[in-house]
Amino acid sequence: MPRSTTPKKKGAPKRLEISRIGAQGDGISHGADGDIYVPFTATGDVVDVWLEPGPRGTMRASLEAIVTPGVDRAEPSCRHFGSCGGCSLQHLTTDAYAGFVRDRVKTALSQHGLGDVPIEAPHISPPGSRRRLALKALRTSRGVLLGFNQRQSHHLVDVKECPIARPALVALLKPLRAVLGDLLTLRAGLDITLTDSDSGIDLLISGRVSLDLARREALATFAESYDLASVHVLDDGFLDPVSVRRAPKMRFGEVDAPLPPGGFVQATKEGETALLEAILEWTAGATHCADLFAGIGTFSLPLARHSTVHAVEGARAAVEALRKAVHGTQSLKQVTLDHRDLFRRPLVVHELNRFGAVIIDPPRAGAAAQMTELARSAVPAVIAVSCNPNTFARDARLLVDGGYDLVCVRPVDQFLWSPHVELVAHFLKTA
């Protein structure tokens, strides 16, 4: 039975039937008094719950018992399911989970009058494929905890297994817990980011760390014993390269790009490949492309084999990484770089109109200012990658109102068993 914060139990639990899964991944029961949200349930489940008031007049419930499981329910594989905040949908069958991903995109589009847009079958990254883990470490009176926050709480779940992550990352959890013991104080926790780059694993430790010689040596020995590519410590804005045995890098097509510590990577190689396939298919024939929010060149570098690319990115470290990747690579068409804040200074219509296709992959907030300019442009094709269906749908409406046809949307889910859904979409200028 999943553990969650249980409200005070008075009287008898209430019996409910779950009719659908909401955008945040909770099961929803439609009652006479409105919707009741029940975490860790599946459509068709009949459950006993304890009720408590939720935000904005909603009712929340914690699960007491599953009376009759619905047909969408599967056995979760991870021992931490129900306490760890990472995977709230691991109890769904493969089909039910794919249906959730699709519905999540459809609901967001419908809210902006785009409910009729064709949504392709979701691409879902398999278990064991996540190549970055963003963990927290804490020293408690019971020892060192290393893991993820409990759902909707600051309590840390000490993670012993993680079926979504690459096995090489999971194998590091136990020895890492031991080496962190010496770095942690009782007062402050640390953020730990493990990234399985294409040259090996980078360990980034962020927080207050007093690195004397002994601790520095312990981290270097750890890096050597477990063949890490590198260990960095980020303390008060200062990045300390404690051990760099191999510079972390990512391979895009035939080109290697250096990966700045903590720099953005698509969460799985499988998801990245699915996004890139769509981008290459939908930009075919375009000889001049722009890649907006380009990162270290995940899309720019493979695209530059067929087309000139104007890559625009706001993080200086990412722009420099892409510059190094392009420098000295003969096989690419021309790649130009623009270090620019696209929220404040989007590419304007006359800058956009020279491109045959524009790829845009903003952060979760979306890119309303840039989409407003694109909507007014004559760019024939826009390919939008998004990690937030809500801001995507809002921005898609801007393009559609500007004379673009939203040809199709392909969900690309890189955060297996979580309500976090990504997608790639194809727009063509028609008017």
Ligand SMILES: C[S@@+](CC[C@H](N)C(=O)[O-])C[C@H]1O[C@@H](n2cnc3c(N)ncnc32)[C@H](O)[C@@H]1O
């Ligand atoms: C979702 S990531 C995509 C990166 C890249 N397309 C990839 O697939 O690796 C979003 C990128 O937008 C950049 N970014 C965030 N805010 C920005 C802004 N205001 N202007 C320009 N770039 C920004 C981030 O640094 C990050 O590289």
